Amino acid sequence: MQSTETNAAKGSNTTWDMGTDTTLIHILARNAELLGNRVAMREKHLGIWQEITWSQMLDTTLACAAGMESLGFSAEDALLVLGDNRPRLYMGMLAAGVLGGYAMPVYSTATPDEIRHFMHETHVRFVLAEDQEQVDKVLDLGDQGATIKNIIYDEPRGLTNYSNPGLISWEKLQAIGADRLRAEPKLRNALIERALPDGPAVFVHSSGTTGKPKGVVLSHRNFLAGVRNAHRGGAFTFGETILAYLPMAWVGDFAITVGAGVALHFTINIPERQETVLHDLREVAPTFYLAAPRSWDNMLTTIQVRMEDSTPLKKWLYDVFMNSALASERRKLEGKQPSLTERLMRQLGEWLIFGPIKDQLGLTRLRGAFTGGEAIGEDTFVFYRALGVKLRQFYGQTESSAFTALQDTEEVRLHTVGKPLPGVEVKIGDNGEVLIRSGSVFSGYYKLENATREALEDGWLHTGDAGYIEPDGHMVVLGRLSEVVYTSKGERYIPNYIENRLKFSPYIKDVAVLGSGRDTLAAIICIDMEPVGHWAEVRGISYMSYADLSQKPEVIELVTAAVKRVNSILPDGLKLHHFVSLHKEFDPDDGEVTRTRKLRRNVVEERYAPIIDAIYGGQQTVTMKAQITYESGEVGTIERQLSVQEI
Known part of the structure; x- marks a missing residue:
């Protein structure tokens, strides 16, 4: 191609070769x-x-x-x-x-x-x-x-x-x-x-x-x-x-x-x-701007905090135009056309509200706005689309040089990652695994022959992700294939799928869903300090630390509401029955999440075994000691009594 x-500097046309033999x-x-x-x-x-x-x-x-x-x-x-x-x-x-x-x-x-x-x-x-x-x-x-x-x-x-x-x-x-x-x-x-x-x-x-x-x-x-x-x-x-x-x-x-x-x-x-x-x-x-879902969430939180501190007139104008734009964007996602009133409100809102907000954030020239790495919350995704930022999801792996699939600007769906890119072949294995083939795929793991044989077969990369392809070619990625587990009643589920939907809440930063081999599902939840702290301050709720804030009754109710919202879209056999609000964040220095904040499930389940035992043992509280690593590299412990919440 x-x-x-x-070439403006030379005043002539220059052909740029997009070949790969260089x-x-x-x-x-x-x-x-x-x-x-x-x-x-x-x-x-x-x-x-x-x-x-x-x-x-x-x-x-x-x-x-x-x-x-x-x-x-x-x-x-x-x-x-x-x-x-x-x-x-x-x-x-x-x-x-x-x-x-x-x-x-x-x-x-x-x-x-x-x-x-x-x-x-x-x-x-x-x-x-x-x-x-x-x-x-x-x-x-x-x-x-x-x-x-x-x-x-x-x-x-x-x-x-x-x-x-x-x-x-x-x-x-x-x-x-x-x-x-x-x-x-x-x-x-x-x-x-x-x-x-x-x-x-x-x-x-x-x-x-x-x-x-x-x-x-x-x-x-x-x-x-x-x-x-x-x-x-x-x-x-x-x-x-x-x-x-x-x-x-x-x-x-x-x-x-x-x-x-x-x-x-x-x-x-x-x-x-x-x-x-x-x-x-x-x-x-x-x-062009690529950010993880959490970064887009944080930017949205910044907007919401500023609007909370704004004048009554500005707050009223923001609510009127944003609610109209959100309704219009949701109609588009449903395949419907926005009404004439919504189109007029969109144009006026761009001048009064949306343009100034994008200018404050540095998003005025954005042509390519992307999120990837994990699922982004529906409310966050729709918000940016309503703001006029054409946010899209993309999908890729380290092993495929980052790029595999991408949503088209005007063909966006909340549950898909778009269609495979030109030059990328995708098929679904018999076990539901996403397989890809492209010139962007690596030749193998460094000095790891067994792992390479497992990952590459006849030129196809085994991504380790479970998913499927819709009739029109859109890809749906459900989560890691290795994380497909079953309850004791035979219900099949992927914890990461539920975890991502819980993290759609701006108040939840990390989650570990439990339930493999158990009768019911439960979760260990880490609140997000900044938005929850602001939420508490606006309501006059005082707190001393993350651990203190995480156990406030009002915060527990806030998290409970988020869990109930997710339960409303889950089948009966996969609804969450209990959760514990953890007194610390999952920390990469403690080995609980990776540097890109992907959950190390085996570490979490081993470290927080007392919490898991309390949940499934019918206890109402549990005393938990947690190991923490300070910036100096020294290791310490904190102790807290946590409540087990029943939904």
């Missing part, structure tokens, strides 16, 4: 040649946006590659990348791919044990760290016997007096690489041509919901196939403006920020800090 875009660095070099002075990346630093052109991005990446090779980095080596989104970390990952090595991004919040697992997985001798905090983590591992040759750091603050051997600043690495490129005139082109289409682009990991995360090496060809499929499916187009804020260790960030960002020459904006994302989002006003 080929796409043509006008590499990211080769495309980056093409961008530098044809779009040299156009902005590739913008990073906010000390409140000011710093710009990097495509030419500068290529020069920096090649200098990094030349410098790392001078220090001893070679093919099959791994570069561990630790930190939040930073241009130098992205360029460092590209440089590792140039040399045929593995760029291995790790969550910035990863514990030492998690990092140690990754380092033992492959030959990690080089680390690219964002700042002192991440450097200290690596130095501690070195003291415990890890064989690390060089630690390259981006932010020098706090590291001036460090004298550890192998510790080197980004600036020094750049100087080494630049000197080498000047001394070896042929090296520049040799580096651009060295990487192969089937060579490694990035080394990411599966979510690890059932055990240790598995290593997934994705090639340049994999990513470019995924980008091509998503582009042809209408996910994004050339020249998008994006905000690169998603965790770098998540495959979706690399696929969008680096894969699509380079291939379709996006303008990639990087926030100053994670805490400033919403503020920076407004300044950037991206044309």
Whole structure:
């Protein structure tokens, strides 16, 4: 496939090849040649946006590659990348791919044990760290016997007096690489041509919901196939403006920020800090934005909180126009046309209410708005569609370079994830498993032959998800196939399906549904501190902590109402009969959820066995001690008496 875009800088038409028989660095070099002075990346630093052109991005990446090779980095080596989104970390990952090595991004919040697992997985001798905090983590591992040759750091603050051997600043690495490129005139082109289409682009990991995360090496060809499929499916187009804020260790960030960002020459904006994302989002006003359902929920909560604090007139206008827009959007989802009154209200509401809200959030230029990872709440989904943000769901896996299926802008259904993208084949196995085949699918788990044989069969990826395809081609994903369980009465269900619908409530953050082999279903529920705290404050309900708030009678009633709403759509045999509001959140540091907040069910059921025993033993209360991990790494316990609520 080929796409043509006008090159404004040259005043001519340039054909951009969307083939996959190339590499990211080769495309980056093409961008530098044809779009040299156009902005590739913008990073906010000390409140000011710093710009990097495509030419500068290529020069920096090649200098990094030349410098790392001078220090001893070679093919099959791994570069561990630790930190939040930073241009130098992205360029460092590209440089590792140039040399045929593995760029291995790790969550910035990863514990030492998690990092140690990754380092033992492959030959990690080089680390690219964002700042002192991440450097200290690596130095501690070195003291415990890890064989690390060089630690390259981006932010020098706090590291001036460090004298550890192998510790080197980004600036020094750049100087080494630049000197080498000047001394070896042929090296520049040799580096651009060295990487192969089937060579490694990035080394990411599966979510690890059932055990240790598995290593997934994705090639340049994999990513470019995924980008091509998503582009042809209408996910994004050339020249998008994006905000690169998603965790770098998540495959979706690399696929969008680096894969699509380079291939379709996006303008990639990087926030100053994670805490400033919403503020920076407004300044950037991206044309493409992907967020997890929880992020969309949090943004909706922000809107609702601001409206609560607004004037009576503004609240009245908001309610009138939003209720009309919500009714109109629900009619569309039912396949009906909005009435003339609703269309007129929509136009007036855009001027008075919807436009200003989108401007405050930075959503005014949004063409592609997406959510993925898990099901999004119906109320949240319909709200954004009513606001004029054409929110869509997408579906993908780490093993398929992130992109598999996508909803069309005007063909949205609440229960589906859309149709398979062009270039993606999907079929349903005899056991109800979703199987996919595409050029974006990986070649196997890193050094895990048995797991690879289970995942790949005759070119088909076994996704591990249960689902089906509707007659018109829309895909429905029910949940993990491994989580299909039965009650003692033979009722078949997927806990994740019920959990997601409970999390549709803005007041519930995490849930573990219980009931395998039992007569009835129950749940352990974690409230969401921010919206529940605001709800309590508005009603004059005082509290001291999360644990205190979670056990307030009024909050228990709030959660009970949410459970009853879900029960109303479940068959009798699968209704929840009991729940316990937990006195702490499920925490990735405690191993209860993954870094992407997917439930580790076996850990939760083992750790909270006393609660489960109390629920099914007919007790009304249970005293629970819970292990917590502090930021320092120290482990402590908290104790609380919890009530078992009967529905």
